[in-house]
Amino acid sequence: xSALRNGKTLLFPNRPVIAGWASxxxxxxxxxxxxxxxxxxxxxxxxxxxxxxxxxxxxxRMTLGSLLKKTGRKTGDVxxxxxxxxxxxxxxxxxxxxxxxLPVLGLYGACxxxxxxxxxxxxxxxxxxxxxxxxxxxxxxxxxxxxYRFPLGYGGQRTPTAQWTVTGxxxxxxxxxxxxxxxxAATPGAIxxxxxxxxxxxxxxxAFAAWQTIRTHLDGIGLGPEAFDAIVTGDLGWLGHQxxxxxxxxxxxxxxxxxxxxxxxxxxxxxxxxxxxGSGCGCSAAVLCSKLLGEMKRGNWKRILFCGTGxxxxxxxxxxKESIPAICHAVQIECQ
Amino acid sequence: xSALRNGKTLLFPNRPVIAGWASxxxxxxxxxxxxxxxxxxxxxxxxxxxxxxxxxxxxxRMTLGSLLKKTGRKTGDVxxxxxxxxxxxxxxxxxxxxxxxLPVLGLYGACxxxxxxxxxxxxxxxxxxxxxxxxxxxxxxxxxxxxYRFPLGYGGQRTPTAQWTVTGxxxxxxxxxxxxxxxxAATPGAIxxxxxxxxxxxxxxxAFAAWQTIRTHLDGIGLGPEAFDAIVTGDLGWLGHQxxxxxxxxxxxxxxxxxxxxxxxxxxxxxxxxxxxGSGCGCSAAVLCSKLLGEMKRGNWKRILFCGTGxxxxxxxxxxKESIPAICHAVQIECQ
Numbered sequence: 001x002s003a004l005r006n007g008k009t010l011l012f013p014n015r016p017v018i019a020g021w022a023s024x025x026x027x028x029x030x031x032x033x034x035x036x037x038x039x040x041x042x043x044x045x046x047x048x049x050x051x052x053x054x055x056x057x058x059x060x061r062m063t064l065g066s067l068l069k070k071t072g073r074k075t076g077d078v079x080x081x082x083x084x085x086x087x088x089x090x091x092x093x094x095x096x097x098x099x100x101x102l103p104v105l106g107l108y109g110a111c112x113x114x115x116x117x118x119x120x121x122x123x124x125x126x127x128x129x130x131x132x133x134x135x136x137x138x139x140x141x142x143x144x145x146x147x148y149r150f151p152l153g154y155g156g157q158r159t160p161t162a163q164w165t166v167t168g169x170x171x172x173x174x175x176x177x178x179x180x181x182x183x184x185a186a187t188p189g190a191i192x193x194x195x196x197x198x199x200x201x202x203x204x205x206x207a208f209a210a211w212q213t214i215r216t217h218l219d220g221i222g223l224g225p226e227a228f229d230a231i232v233t234g235d236l237g238w239l240g241h242q243x244x245x246x247x248x249x250x251x252x253x254x255x256x257x258x259x260x261x262x263x264x265x266x267x268x269x270x271x272x273x274x275x276x277x278g279s280g281c282g283c284s285a286a287v288l289c290s291k292l293l294g295e296m297k298r299g300n301w302k303r304i305l306f307c308g309t310g311x312x313x314x315x316x317x318x319x320x321k322e323s324i325p326a327i328c329h330a331v332q333i334e335c336q
Numbered sequence: 337x338s339a340l341r342n343g344k345t346l347l348f349p350n351r352p353v354i355a356g357w358a359s360x361x362x363x364x365x366x367x368x369x370x371x372x373x374x375x376x377x378x379x380x381x382x383x384x385x386x387x388x389x390x391x392x393x394x395x396x397r398m399t400l401g402s403l404l405k406k407t408g409r410k411t412g413d414v415x416x417x418x419x420x421x422x423x424x425x426x427x428x429x430x431x432x433x434x435x436x437x438l439p440v441l442g443l444y445g446a447c448x449x450x451x452x453x454x455x456x457x458x459x460x461x462x463x464x465x466x467x468x469x470x471x472x473x474x475x476x477x478x479x480x481x482x483x484y485r486f487p488l489g490y491g492g493q494r495t496p497t498a499q500w501t502v503t504g505x506x507x508x509x510x511x512x513x514x515x516x517x518x519x520x521a522a523t524p525g526a527i528x529x530x531x532x533x534x535x536x537x538x539x540x541x542x543a544f545a546a547w548q549t550i551r552t553h554l555d556g557i558g559l560g561p562e563a564f565d566a567i568v569t570g571d572l573g574w575l576g577h578q579x580x581x582x583x584x585x586x587x588x589x590x591x592x593x594x595x596x597x598x599x600x601x602x603x604x605x606x607x608x609x610x611x612x613x614g615s616g617c618g619c620s621a622a623v624l625c626s627k628l629l630g631e632m633k634r635g636n637w638k639r640i641l642f643c644g645t646g647x648x649x650x651x652x653x654x655x656x657k658e659s660i661p662a663i664c665h666a667v668q669i670e671c672q
Binding site for chain 1: 339389390422427430435439444445463466524525527653656665
């Protein structure tokens with residue numbers, strides 16, 4: 001065992017601080033149960049732009065601007081940005097950052113991207129490769145629907161297990177010093193593929209990967225789930241959340257009362273017609289950078305495990321009848 | 337200045353070792369000037385699969401297998417894989433790795449991905465987050481042509497500045513100990529966009545980003561180009577290579593004799609009809625993991641700067657008349 005890892009879990013003894021966070025969401029998310037937690041709420045799905053992709057990019061720029069403002073920082077105070085999104089070739093992130101002059105390390109982890117970015121930001125700051133890193137990602141309902149399914153104008157029908165891609169963005173500033181929750185450990189996940197082929201049932205496709213990474217992380221730090229006030233998966237939705245709870249129940253571990261999912265938290269299932277819940281990179285990013293870190297700031301939660309979950313499919317892989325590989329990265333966050 | 341960075345340049349005092357490397361290429365690359373350097377050469381562009389995407393994924397699996405065999409390692413000896421590719425949602429990499437059980441941190445840096453993966457692998461090993469990391473990426477001429485331009489069957493015409501996407505893959509094992517060249521420093525690049533809109537002139541679009549990162553790196557380590565036996569950009573091709581040389585000449589720095597480009601090296605311009613040269617993630621990855629590291633192993637080169645270059649466009653951004661953002665990450669490699 002090294003000072004910086006145990007098994008597959010990375011340890012961050014220098015306790016990098018999440019010195020600030022910001023979130024932006026669209027109209028539907030602003031109409032949901034977490035409305036009061038978000039920083040920026042846009043009624044205009046186009047964010048003042050002419051295309052959905054430019055809208056998503058603008059949302060990232062707005063969120064980064066909001067993060068810098070909230071933390072009293074200038075663009076040049078940031079050493080590196082870890083970012084990515086769901087759009088082909090990640091143009092949501094790269095076009096958002098092209099005028100900043102900031103070093104960028106681009107990521108693709110599907111909807112696990114926020115956890116991956118947070119893990120790498122914490123690793124970079126903990127090792128003193130940088131003083132301040134930004135972790136950021138987004139998704140947009142309309143750009144995702146067109147790319148993964150159908151253009152909105154087609155009026156496609158949704159199956160009961162389908163999820164609703166969140167229009168949202170989250171950005172976090174991970175720093176060497178400051179006030180805020182600290183990142184103490186993280187586990188990068190392995191890809192799991194249990195043979196599920198239904199692209200409208202991503203919660204089920206991702207559930208095993210989530211269980212696998214949470215189990216690996218708990219083993220790595222030598223604690224049980226009861227050591228956490230909240231274990232929060234990214235976007236498994238109602239079905240995937242239930243499967244993860246059952247996988248733990250099978251090994252005699254009960255998560256009741258401390259296991260949440262961002263895809264369940266962000267919408268009101270009865271009122272908002274989202275079927276199995278929210279999804280998309282922006283789902284876990286916006287929920288992390290609003291309620292999750294907000295509850296920690298208020299002292300309601302002392303330690304959480306943030307578990308970004310990603311379905312690594314593409315429209316082409318679905319057309320080629322491939323099953324859906326999935327991944328989950330876990331990041332442990334604690335109050336100072 | 338910290339022990340691990342100077343300005344924007346990361347320093348790796350623990351000197352992570354590139355303990356092994358492997359490359360796989362297609363028929364055209366095997367017919368080029370670097371033929372003798374590659375490990376695996378496939379006459380069958382389908383790599384025994386039924387689709388181009390599955391072929392690319394198979395190429396990555398073959399290359400990883402070759403890397404493990406050459407280094408005498410088992411899959412389980414690897415702690416983490418940093419990988420990505422050009423396919424939408426990076427299915428070349430994720431489908432290649434889904435059965436390995438290895439932790440995966442997915443990247444998207446377009447054709448700069450190999451340098452990004454190498455930078456992050458070295459950072460992880462240097463900080464003792466892991467003992468062995470794999471950096472891997474690929475591209476395939478046919479999957480890229482279909483995705484970015486036209487299906488091959490259309491017989492599209494190529495403009496004089498167009499480049500030829502390399503069918504190739506490179507994988508490197510970065511380890512705490514072992515024989516082989518060491519990674520001593522690296523500079524993550526910032527996005528540069530000089531307003532070029534011609535998707536068939538990516539060399540010109542990327543040249544400024546390459547100059548910017550090389551300049552930042554040289555400033556960060558306090559050395560001039562003459563300290564390097566070779567400064568090698570990823571896939572600028574003939575035109576982009578010339579622009580970078582001119583940008584340095586303007587500041588009075590002459591790179592003659594020590595500045596190369598993987599996109600120029602991999603094909604014979606006279607004989608192979610590739611217009612401006614090779615491109616794609618697999619271009620710099622395959623050239624790094626064959627000739628570049630091979631020349632170092634033979635002692636012909638003592639210190640090189642490997643500069644992965646990426647054009648961060650997408651077919652959608654081109655359709656929306658956007659200019660082409662570009663990025664370059666630089667990795668300094670030295671003999672032990």
